[in-house]
Each structure stands twice: as structure tokens, then as C-alpha cells.
Amino acid sequence: MLQPISCNGYNIYFNENGYKKIREYLDEKNHSKVFILTDENTHQYCLSRFMSNMPEDFTAEVIEIEAGEIHKNIETCSQVWQVLSDMGADRKSVMINLGGGVVTDLGGFVASTFMRGIDFVNVPTSLLAMVDASVGGKTGVDLGPLKNQVGVINVPDILIVDTDMLQTLPPEQMRSGLAEMLKHGLIYDKNYWAEFLDLASLNLDDLDTLVRDSIVIKNNIVMQDPREAGLRKTLNFGHTLGHAIESYFLQNPEKPALLHGEAIAIGMILETYLSVELEQFPQEKLDQVTSVILSYFRKTEIKEEDIEPIISYLKYDKKNSHGNINFVLLNDIGTPVIDVRADNEKILRSFAYYKGQEV
The missing domain is CATH 3.40.50.1970 (Rossmann fold)
Incomplete structure (x- = not known):
């Protein structure tokens, strides 16, 4: 039980x-x-x-x-x-x-x-x-x-x-939830992250345990910072750009419908790339994170003309203060860094990195 x-x-x-x-x-x-x-x-x-x-x-x-x-x-x-x-x-x-x-x-x-x-x-x-x-x-x-x-x-x-x-x-809704579980491993526990490197070998009992472990991770963070003064912000990893992408796609009926987890999966790849640029996150771990996420989530086409309006949504992110856009990035798997600023040039490079991935 x-x-x-x-x-x-x-x-x-x-x-x-x-x-x-x-x-x-x-x-x-x-x-x-x-x-x-x-x-x-x-x-x-x-x-x-x-x-x-x-x-x-x-x-x-x-x-x-x-x-x-x-x-x-x-x-x-x-x-x-x-x-x-x-x-x-x-x-x-x-x-x-x-x-x-x-x-x-x-x-x-x-x-x-x-x-x-x-x-x-x-x-x-x-x-x-x-x-x-x-x-x-x-x-x-x-x-x-x-x-x-x-x-x-x-x-x-x-x-x-x-x-x-x-x-x-349906499978796409399961994947949507999986994005948040992957996030919990990336921001909090490299051993939990490692559980997802071979999801095909897991059974339903394993899933029960993984669900409970994921809830425990989020709860541990929330209990330490219930009002989001510091540590709780780490739960927003992948969400700064992910929410902007989700909002942009939601507003454009000609775009495919993106579930929350699908948008966050893209956001996590983009923000892991920014972590390499700004926080010395290891390149080989970026490759691993990208490979794992794209093994579960289809790659979404984001055109050149989409990027500027997506970036314009960043100003509404709730982590912002005093007009600054603040990212949660990674120093390593399980070691997040809060309140990091990234200029538009680096954000554009993160989209170019995502676009260049072979699936």
C-alpha cells in the first residue's frame, strides 16, 4: 500500500x-x-x-x-x-x-x-x-x-x-504528466531522473511508486517554501518559455493544440540549453536531457516568425520582478539556480538548438 x-x-x-x-x-x-x-x-x-x-x-x-x-x-x-x-x-x-x-x-x-x-x-x-x-x-x-x-x-x-x-x-495525456515528473528529477534528484532513462522496462507497480515519489519531491519543495519566496521557484523550470509557447499556440488556432506537458517539454530543452550557456551545465548532459525528452515527446515545429511573439509573452511570467525576466536554470541535474536573466540573443540560440535536433 x-x-x-x-x-x-x-x-x-x-x-x-x-x-x-x-x-x-x-x-x-x-x-x-x-x-x-x-x-x-x-x-x-x-x-x-x-x-x-x-x-x-x-x-x-x-x-x-x-x-x-x-x-x-x-x-x-x-x-x-x-x-x-x-x-x-x-x-x-x-x-x-x-x-x-x-x-x-x-x-x-x-x-x-x-x-x-x-x-x-x-x-x-x-x-x-x-x-x-x-x-x-x-x-x-x-x-x-x-x-x-x-x-x-x-x-x-x-x-x-x-x-x-x-x-x-489517452497516451498524449499520460505524456503530458510525464513532463512534470521529468522536471522533478532534473531540479531535485538525479537518481529519480535516472529512473526515466529506460521507461520501457517499468511496469504498473513501478508507475505507482514513481507517481508517489514525484508527489513527495514537489511536496518537499513546497513545504520548505509555501509562498514561493525562493526554493519553490525551482518548480518553474521549463515553464518560463514553456508557458509562453503554450500561450502563443493557444492564441493561434492554425497552430496544433499543445498540451501543458508538451509545451513544458519544449521549455525544458530550451532552458537546459540556456543552462549550458549561462550556468556551465555540462554539454553531454544537455544531449542526454534532449534525447530523453524527445524520445517521449514529438518535436513541434516552431517557425522563425513564431519566436518573437513567443518571447513577447515572457513579460507576463509570474516569476518576473521589477521588469526583469527571471529563469530557473540548472547547474547540474538536481542542482537548480533561480532568478537567472537571459538576453534575447541567447533565447534565440536556444530555439535554434531545438530546431536543429534530429528525431
């Missing part, structure tokens, strides 16, 4: 033990009403599994939102707030967010602000949500194409990771 993880203000429980704990929690709290927030995919593929693990007399109102990052906005929040109000939610209600990172981010924000805050529980159903969005209490929504510009830091009462939910995911 995977052991629970104690976080700042809540616990993460796994699989069957998780359902046991959520049943105990709901019994003890005796909420006035229970709401379950899903998107159309998790409603179809995950809700019945969740309900089958609840008591026979368990009842809940299900609120469904449209799936996808494009719907992670204040308009969707307004709709959910209105539904809660129309259905008689009060301050003693609870919202169970059953879904990927969009559902848990948006649902946590909606619950934290409805009537100045009601209880919420997260049940992440995607690999990305389990290893990334599940830890740290970041909730919020996008502002137009700008990622996570509006939100609050607030933790759920309890969080359940049911790894069987991963069987409902």
Missing part, C-alpha cells in the same frame, strides 16, 4: 485507502450539500468509478464544465458560482473536484471564493494533476491566453490519488 503524504494543512491518500478516508471525512463533516465538479471527459470516464466507492446512500449534485485549458477562465467560474447559488449551496457545502489540472485549479478557486470559501476536496484524474496540480495549494484560472494570472493559494481538506484512473487517459 502506498503510504499517505502529509502536506501543509492536508493529507494525500492513495487508492483504496483514499476512498476509505474520504468516506470518513464526509461522515465526520456532515456537509449540508455535496457538489462534484467534473468536465465532460471525467463525467463520462471517472465519475462512475468514484461513485462506486462511495456509500449507497451518498448523494451529490454534479456540475459539469467543458473540457480543456481554453475553458479555464473567469467566465467558467461565473457559471459554476451561479449554479452553486441556484442549487442552494451554503457555507457548509463541500465541492469535490474530480478531474485533471483544469478542474482542480478552477474548482479550488471557485470553492475558495464562493461565500468567501467553502470546503473542497481534490480527486485528480490525470497524471499531470496527480504529480503537479495536486500539491501546493495553487488554485486559479487564466486571463485570456495568460496562464494562471488570477487565483489564490488555498489547500483542499483532503486529496485522493487513485492511480487506476490513469487507465482512462
